[in-house]
């Protein structure tokens with residue numbers, strides 16, 4: 040398909056009686072992009088968070104793309120027809136649809152908003168997902184949507200794996216349901232010293248909802264894992280880092296896991312171990328809460344730190360401000376995608392920092408979305 044000039048064969052209508060507004064929507068740019076897609080840009084100023092937008096092929100009334108204005112606002116939103124190069128000619132329409140009255144763009148019986156809220160399992164432009172049974176309970180996704188039952192239950196299992204020095208590590212694996220043929224990224228959660236993996240329990244659902252499998256394990260000498268407490272030795276590269284090596288290998292071996300997309304979130308000692316994994320490039324991304332620079336050097340057995348993609352977090356008052364200094368120091372040693380945050384007005388440590396700032400967990404998830 041050719042568009043010469045683009046605007047002549049591009050019909051942009053607005054509303055179709057579905058709209059809550061009456062003004063005409065302005066499209067700022069229509070162009071073919073490198074992969075042959077047709078790209079339609081809409082200035083963010085033209086959109087409202089009370090609506091979502093879709094690009095409809097008038098011939099056959101087929102929706103080819105849609106978007107929901109999000110909290111992170113680009114200057115323009117883009118709607119795309121990836122099949123444009125295969126069409127001889129086409130007329131399109133951009134429609135604004137009120138969130139209060141969602142449509143069913145792929146006509147599979149499940150509304151666009153619900154489908155968009157479950158990106159691992161449903162696609163608002165693919166009608167075949169409605170007949171699938173994501174959680175394998177015998178009821179289709181469509182039947183569960185209609186009955187308002189949980190169609191995507193999380194599978195939770197207690198697991199063990201063995202380190203290279205023969206210590207059995209105990210953990211809990213949570214896997215959200217996923218579509219056949221897709222692979223899940225995994226986040227490994229590591230607790231602070233003298234605690235257990237249970238410290239992550241209040242936060243696990245947020246990771247599941249964001250589409251991550253999680254593995255929270257007990258460091259050797261802690262919780263249900265083997266080894267003596269003294270064997271944990273948080274400054275020795277031949278101890279707790281081996282637990283993490285075994286955890287990463289375990290996760291990568293799971294059917295349905297994407298071995299190239301493993302991340303770590305760790306608190307205190309777990310934060311130091313997250314840094315070690317980043318230093319060694321064992322994982323794609325890592326988040327360190329309340330870590331300590333000297334301990335990272337000791338656990339990695341390396342003086343020169345060169346961390347990959349990392350987000351470093353501390354409260355402002357932890358250790359009289361020393362942890363915040365270390366967070367910034369470790370940020371300075373980070374050469375991949377990096378972020379640092381010091382939560383003001385708090386002396387919290389480890390997962391306590393997440394509790395001290397009600398929005399921090401969503402920023403952690405956002406960093407994972409960007410880097411994992």
Ligand SMILES: [Ca+2]
Pocket residue numbers: 143144145146147148149150151154162163
């Ligand atoms: Ca649908």
Ligand SMILES: [Ca+2]
Pocket residue numbers: 145147149154161162163164165166167168169
């Ligand atoms: Ca669908």
Ligand SMILES: [Ca+2]
Pocket residue numbers: 172173174175176177178179180183190
């Ligand atoms: Ca089901």
